[in-house]
Amino acid sequence: xxxxxxxxPKAPELMKAVLALNKAVEDCGLELSLLHLIKLRASQIxxxxxxxxxHAHEAxxxxxxxxxVIMVSAWKESPLFTxxxxxxxxxxxxxxxxxxxxxxxxxxxxxxxxxxxxxxVKLTVAVSMINTWNRLSVSFHTLHPVRQPEA
Numbered sequence: 001x002x003x004x005x006x007x008x009p010k011a012p013e014l015m016k017a018v019l020a021l022n023k024a025v026e027d028c029g030l031e032l033s034l035l036h037l038i039k040l041r042a043s044q045i046x047x048x049x050x051x052x053x054x055h056a057h058e059a060x061x062x063x064x065x066x067x068x069v070i071m072v073s074a075w076k077e078s079p080l081f082t083x084x085x086x087x088x089x090x091x092x093x094x095x096x097x098x099x100x101x102x103x104x105x106x107x108x109x110x111x112x113x114x115x116x117x118x119x120x121v122k123l124t125v126a127v128s129m130i131n132t133w134n135r136l137s138v139s140f141h142t143l144h145p146v147r148q149p150e151a
Contacts, residue, residue: 004140025129028122033064038092039130040072045096046134053144087114088123095127
């Protein structure tokens with residue numbers, strides 16, 4: 001695959017606004033470990049190799065285990081995640097795939113068992129933010145780095 005274009009210099013003012021929202025999400029008060037995992041999950045769903053690579057490595061660099069990072073794609077079948085993380089994954093999937101089924105009332109009620117209303121707004125904006133990055137990166141074929149194994 002070949003990169004199509006570098007989108008930052010094509011719309012710099014708009015990208016500054018995207019970066020500002022991204023920074024606000026990072027600083028919103030949700031656990032950084034949770035943000036890494038939901039970004040990874042949405043990126044997996046959207047097939048964004050650049051973001052899958054980035055957020056998997058960020059999670060590892062911030063201390064999450066390799067096994068948990070690997071198992072994000074199969075979170076429903078894994079005992080490695082907390083109930084709060086599981087609720088976040090379910091919410092992330094519904095919001096990312098919103099055209100499929102919307103966000104069902106039962107999922108909303110379940111999410112409120114693990115997140116305050118304010119946290120749920122923050123989580124939804126975080127999911128929306130990673131979906132924005134995924135759509136930019138997939139549309140313009142942003143290439144992930146090819147990492148060489150350490151000697």
